């Protein structure tokens with residue numbers, strides 16, 4: 001479970017999040033959408049406990065993370081997998097070293113056992129283990145994104161997965177592969193997931209509930225039906241460029 005209660009967050013005196021409140025029950029998925037700079041990545045950083053709000057509370061798996069002690073915080077973080085906005089692989093490490101990084105650095109597992117786990121994970125995220133010795137810049141954007149998801153999965157035993165713009169910059173085939181992987185993880189591992197995206201067509205494939213952040217405020221929190229009926233100016237304006245794709249989605253729903 002993830003819950004924000006009246007969260008206010010400031011950077012250098014500027015208010016970035018304003019009275020943000022929402023709740024995501026365990027095992028559910030939410031898409032967070034909003035204009036660039038509206039505060040989406042900030043919400044993910046708050047969930048990870050990397051920063052704390054000026055006021056309000058944030059609960060992750062039932063614990064108030066900003067009141068948590070360092071050890072408790074580490075325990076909570078172990079259950080959260082994060083895929084960062086830019087993929088964020090280590091450029092100078094091979095695919096295998098990237099995916100197995102946590103096990104190599106933080107456990108005493110034998111190298112051969114780690115390699116086996118890495119190969120298994122590459123298979124799980126839909127990649128051939130032949131790329132194990134390649135460097136990230138020898139992979140396509142979509143492959144890099146899947147390596148990043150594989151690394152998050154081997155670094156933690158995630159109860160929660162956070163994805164920041166996982167499909168941005170990918171072609172339709174790579175996008176569809178990454179979306180399938182995100183959905184499979186939600187279904188097979190029953191993780192609670194939050195996906196930040198700009199792409200509404202991708203959004204509706206990854207969740208059936210949506211949060212729209214506008215200038216640091218929750219402008220919408222609800223279903224696709226609610227979204228298509230919303231009259232709030234901020235929501236209508238945000239959705240305006242996507243009106244046609246929403247109409248298509250609705251047509252499909254009515255068939």
Ligand SMILES: Nc1ncnc2c1ncn2[C@@H]1O[C@H](COP(=O)(O)OP(=O)(O)OP(=O)(O)O)[C@@H](O)[C@H]1O
Pocket residue numbers: 011016034035036037038039040041042043085
């Ligand atoms: N370290 C920082 N110092 C100053 N301002 C910051 C810092 N980090 C974020 N901000 C500001 O906070 C606001 C929210 O940033 P955030 O990264 O959460 O936006 P976002 O919704 O993820 O945007 P995008 O879609 O472009 O990734 C922005 O106006 C940004 O300029």
Ligand SMILES: [Mg+2]
Pocket residue numbers: 040041042085164
């Ligand atoms: Mg962002």
